[in-house]
Amino acid sequence: MAPVVSTAWLAERLRSPDVRVVDGSWHMPAEARDGREEYLQAHIPGAVFFDIDIIADPDTDLPHMLPTPEAFAHAAGELGLSRDADIVVYDTHGVRSAARVWWTLRAMGYERAHVLDGGLRKWMAEGRPIEGGEVFPRRVEVRPAFAPELVRDAAEVREILQTGSARMVDARSAARFSGEAPEPRAGLRSGHMPGAANLPWEQVIAEDGTLRPAGDLREVFKAAGVDLRAPIVTTCGSGVTASVLALALARLGVTAAVYDGSWTEWGGLPDAPVVTGS
Numbered sequence: 001m002a003p004v005v006s007t008a009w010l011a012e013r014l015r016s017p018d019v020r021v022v023d024g025s026w027h028m029p030a031e032a033r034d035g036r037e038e039y040l041q042a043h044i045p046g047a048v049f050f051d052i053d054i055i056a057d058p059d060t061d062l063p064h065m066l067p068t069p070e071a072f073a074h075a076a077g078e079l080g081l082s083r084d085a086d087i088v089v090y091d092t093h094g095v096r097s098a099a100r101v102w103w104t105l106r107a108m109g110y111e112r113a114h115v116l117d118g119g120l121r122k123w124m125a126e127g128r129p130i131e132g133g134e135v136f137p138r139r140v141e142v143r144p145a146f147a148p149e150l151v152r153d154a155a156e157v158r159e160i161l162q163t164g165s166a167r168m169v170d171a172r173s174a175a176r177f178s179g180e181a182p183e184p185r186a187g188l189r190s191g192h193m194p195g196a197a198n199l200p201w202e203q204v205i206a207e208d209g210t211l212r213p214a215g216d217l218r219e220v221f222k223a224a225g226v227d228l229r230a231p232i233v234t235t236c237g238s239g240v241t242a243s244v245l246a247l248a249l250a251r252l253g254v255t256a257a258v259y260d261g262s263w264t265e266w267g268g269l270p271d272a273p274v275v276t277g278s
Contacts (some may be wrong), residue, residue, distance in 0.1 A: 001086075003102065003250040004095075004117040004211050010088055010129055012044060018085050020137075022233070024101030025091040025120070026064075026240065030184065036094060044123060044134040044197045048079045048137050050089070050101050052240075062261055063238045064100070066151065069144035072108045080137030083110055092115035094209020095244060096201075103243040103258055115247055118210040147276025150258045151245075152233050156264065161273060163193055166231035168196040169224070169256075170261065171241040179276030184237070188267030191276040193235070198278075199224040201241035204248040217248050228254050235259040235266070 008251035013019045023043050025035035034075035039049045054073045057065040063161065068073070071149055087105060091098040098115045106114035116123070124130060152160070160166045171191055177198040179190035203220050206212050212220070221228055232249060239262045249256045259266075266272050 001112070001114070003094050003114055003247055005088055005114045006117055007126055007128060010044075010116055010123075013086075013168035014129075019084045020052045020087045021045075021116075022079070022081070022087060022089045022101060023047045023053065023095075023120070024050045024089045024098045025093070025099070025273070026052050026097035028184070033095075035092070040130050040134065042120075042124075042136075043122065044090065045129055046135060047090075047132045048081075048135050050079065052100055052104070054099065055103055056106075063098070063263055064240070066104065066107060066260055067198055069146045070106060072104070073144040075144040076105075076108070077140050077142040078137075080140050081105075081110070081142065082140045082194050083112070083142065085112065088112045088116050090119040092120045094119045094121050095211050095247065097240055099243040099247040100240045102206065103150065103246055104245065107147050107150045107258075109147060117210075118208060121209045122142060140261070150255070150257050153258045154259075154261055154269065154272070157193070157233065157235075157259055159268070164195070166233050166257075167226060167260070169226055169232055169233060169234050169245055170196045170198050170263075171201040171245050172198070172278070173200050174198055176237075176263075178197050178278050183263065185264055185267075185268060188263065189274050190267070191274040194273050194275050197224050199226065199245060201236065201244040204244060211248060211251060212253055217252055221249075221252075228252060232256040233259055235262045238262050238264045 027033040052064040234242040234245040
């Protein structure tokens with residue numbers, strides 16, 4: 001099944017016992033928005049809220065890093081997210097943080113995870129039902145699982161840069177990639193990893209907030225100099241929009257790994273190689 005599903009697909013199955021809906025909305029601090037508060041005001045009926053900053057590794061100062069499989073299994077069980085159900089994740093932007101939740105689910109062994117194409121924005125524009133308030137799901141048992149092929153850490157990225165065993169693809173803006181614009185998080189160096197390709201994540205998203213069609217996506221990756229036949233690892237500022245690129249690649253049948261720490265980790269490592277320019 002495709003990694004993204006349409007609003008029509010979800011509307012037809014909204015009350016199905018085999019479908020779970022997840023609001024994965026998250027906002028950058030500078031946006032001054034509260035994803036959970038907005039969820040309580042309006043969400044797709046039955047949706048539970050997945051907070052990427054809460055369901056995360058508590059033992060690091062890096063933002064929303066993956067928790068242990070055991071911790072994730074407990075949190076997913078509390079949200080009623082069974083691996084036997086089709087899990088549809090959305091966000092308020094269209095496709096952004098929902099992709100991070102989708103990738104997290106995939107990394108934790110969920111093979112039936114999908115993103116709602118166009119998210120809450122498209123759902124509401126079509127006049128589909130919403131509700132407010134808290135949702136109290138029935139708890140389910142979830143066994144810990146992990147798919148290491150979908151995740152990379154700093155040590156593995158160092159090896160990739162030394163051996164050329166994969167292509168790093170950076171989802172940040174061209175100005176941040178080149179080092180012309182400062183990083184929004186204080187204390188980080190500017191620039192990019194040697195040999196990385198730059199594909200700002202907005203380029204894989206259409207004007208209506210949906211993921212661009214497969215044909216368009218192939219052209220976008222080609223224009224960025226990315227060979228879809230080679231191993232790919234996506235990166236960004238903190239692992240959120242890197243997941244958007246991973247989702248776009250999944251639409252093309254390409255499985256990419258995500259560098260979880262991304263530039264928040266890499267740009268803060270004093271000995272990590274960094275270059276500037278385009």
